[in-house]
Amino acid sequence: MKILHCPLNGPRNISEFIYGGELKTMPDPATCSDREWADYVFYHDNLPAVVTEWWFHSASGYWFLAERHTLTDEVLRTFDPGELFRQRVEFAHAETPS
Amino acid sequence: MPFALLKYGLSSDYPAEQDLPPPKALAASYDVVIIGGGGHGLAIAYYLAKYHGITKVAVLEKAYLGGGNTARNTAVIRSNYLTSEGVRFYAESVKLFQNLSHEFDFNIMYSERGQLTLAHTDATVRAFRQRAEVNKHFGGRTEMIDRQQIAELVPTLNLDPGHLPVLEGLWHRDGATARHDAVAWGYAKEAAKRGVEIHQLTEVEDLIIEGGRLTGVKTNRGTVRCGCAVQAVAGHSSVLAAKAGFRLPIVSYPLQAMVTQPVKPFLDPLVSSSALHCYVQQTSRGEVVFGGGSDPYPLYATRSTLELKESLIASAVEMFPFLAKARLMRQWGGITDMTPDYSPIMGESPVENYYLDAGWGTWGFKATPICGQTMAELIAGGGKVPELIRPFHLARFANFQQVNEMGATAASH
Numbered sequence: 001m002k003i004l005h006c007p008l009n010g011p012r013n014i015s016e017f018i019y020g021g022e023l024k025t026m027p028d029p030a031t032c033s034d035r036e037w038a039d040y041v042f043y044h045d046n047l048p049a050v051v052t053e054w055w056f057h058s059a060s061g062y063w064f065l066a067e068r069h070t071l072t073d074e075v076l077r078t079f080d081p082g083e084l085f086r087q088r089v090e091f092a093h094a095e096t097p098s
Numbered sequence: 099m100p101f102a103l104l105k106y107g108l109s110s111d112y113p114a115e116q117d118l119p120p121p122k123a124l125a126a127s128y129d130v131v132i133i134g135g136g137g138h139g140l141a142i143a144y145y146l147a148k149y150h151g152i153t154k155v156a157v158l159e160k161a162y163l164g165g166g167n168t169a170r171n172t173a174v175i176r177s178n179y180l181t182s183e184g185v186r187f188y189a190e191s192v193k194l195f196q197n198l199s200h201e202f203d204f205n206i207m208y209s210e211r212g213q214l215t216l217a218h219t220d221a222t223v224r225a226f227r228q229r230a231e232v233n234k235h236f237g238g239r240t241e242m243i244d245r246q247q248i249a250e251l252v253p254t255l256n257l258d259p260g261h262l263p264v265l266e267g268l269w270h271r272d273g274a275t276a277r278h279d280a281v282a283w284g285y286a287k288e289a290a291k292r293g294v295e296i297h298q299l300t301e302v303e304d305l306i307i308e309g310g311r312l313t314g315v316k317t318n319r320g321t322v323r324c325g326c327a328v329q330a331v332a333g334h335s336s337v338l339a340a341k342a343g344f345r346l347p348i349v350s351y352p353l354q355a356m357v358t359q360p361v362k363p364f365l366d367p368l369v370s371s372s373a374l375h376c377y378v379q380q381t382s383r384g385e386v387v388f389g390g391g392s393d394p395y396p397l398y399a400t401r402s403t404l405e406l407k408e409s410l411i412a413s414a415v416e417m418f419p420f421l422a423k424a425r426l427m428r429q430w431g432g433i434t435d436m437t438p439d440y441s442p443i444m445g446e447s448p449v450e451n452y453y454l455d456a457g458w459g460t461w462g463f464k465a466t467p468i469c470g471q472t473m474a475e476l477i478a479g480g481g482k483v484p485e486l487i488r489p490f491h492l493a494r495f496a497n498f499q500q501v502n503e504m505g506a507t508a509a510s511h
Binding site: 044048 | 348395404405498
């Protein structure tokens with residue numbers, strides 16, 4: 001059984017977690033081009049290296065970040081997203097006709 | 099030594115057959131460099147030589163031929179996909195597979211057994227009906243069958259696994275299997291016969307790009323100039339693309355499979371369950387092969403995990419309860435390059451003279467011949483994209499024109 005250390009709940013079986021993708025900087029959806037948005041949504045570095053990625057503890061509904069080596073599957077560190085995100089992210093959106 | 103053995107061994111009437119010429123030094127330049135000596139790369143080389151007369155071609159393989167994902171897939175051949183683009187493409191591949199043994203004069207052990215995919219929910223039944231109709235429209239032999247017909251086709255199948263009774267099945271008569279190693283060897287042998295150079299233990303370490311054009315590759319055996327190059331390195335597509343300076347819409351996940359000891363023939367069709375995430379087939383040697391879905395998170399290691407093996411065996415035993423007594427002989431993992439729409443990425447790349455044969459996820463083996471043929475056409479035409487692979491261009495992601503094959507691929511292989 002592989003154990004992942006959840007920053008909120010401590011060591012838990014990895015089957016309780018859901019992988020959430022590489023950490024990327026989101027372009028502003030209201031102003032960015034389609035190409036930039038496609039790049040953000042679909043494209044990934046996807047390299048065998050230490051990658052910072054999102055993980056979700058499904059039992060407690062908690063999102064956090066992990067630094068994991070994608071060749072050895074070694075998790076170097078897990079941490080609360082509060083370390084990187086100091087303020088609330090507001091999702092601007094264009095008015096859509098109803 | 100017995101005299102008879104010497105006599106036959108030295109007789110010119112019984113010359114030793116040479117499969118591949120002995121290795122030689124890399125030339126300074128080639129018209130085409132193919133990176134990756136798996137089924138796809140070798141097929142591209144073969145069709146370049148056969149149909150386009152391009153033989154100044156080098157296939158560069160970092161390890162040995164067909165030793166990557168060509169050897170790790172579970173050898174399923176089928177064309178019952180969902181979109182017209184997908185069905186047209188894979189149906190053409192099935193046709194090419196049917197004649198491959200004759201073409202190579204080498205037995206690839208192509209065996210048309212039919213493939214049965216089980217539906218356990220109403221939603222799946224609806225999706226399967228659509229697939230059957232699309233497939234029929236393009237000349238495929240696919241139909242829906244009920245529980246009674248399933249029981250006749252596969253008497254050993256448990257029709258009521260746990261909480262998921264089988265409702266109906268998608269019966270694809272064109273479904274088949276073949277020996278995956280033999281496909282790679284057949285292509286290699288025939289390509290080499292036509293003058294293609296195959297270099298094993300030759301790793302491409304870097305790409306030489308000048309002013310947005312690819313002009314050569316650096317290998318562990320020296321630098322080679324080339325007119326153009328194609329990457330066919332399933333499992334490591336993003337790694338090579340990074341050397342070319344661009345990213346791909348790919349995430350690499352392991353996929354685990356295993357095989358039992360040989361048992362008496364009991365299973366003719368290939369059977370897969372859409373809900374149990376498991377597909378089962380019996381090889382011509384009698385071994386039972388199980389494969390599952392990809393791992394739940396990305397990884398570049400092919401090491402197996404106990405969790406996945408456990409759940410895969412649980413599903414296989416639900417489907418065929420007597421297999422609980424079978425012993426496992428081998429288990430392994432391969433790396434699947436998953437794309438967001440579960441379709442491949444074929445065609446031009448952001449770098450001029452550099453072509454992509456990537457994003458083959460769990461659907462690469464079955465596309466080997468048609469991929470080779472269309473990629474060869476693309477290369478020989480200097481970048482003119484053949485109609486059949488136009489929908490699979492990399493640009494579809496930026497243009498939001500994806501070819502969604504998720505339902506026809508994800509769980510049922």
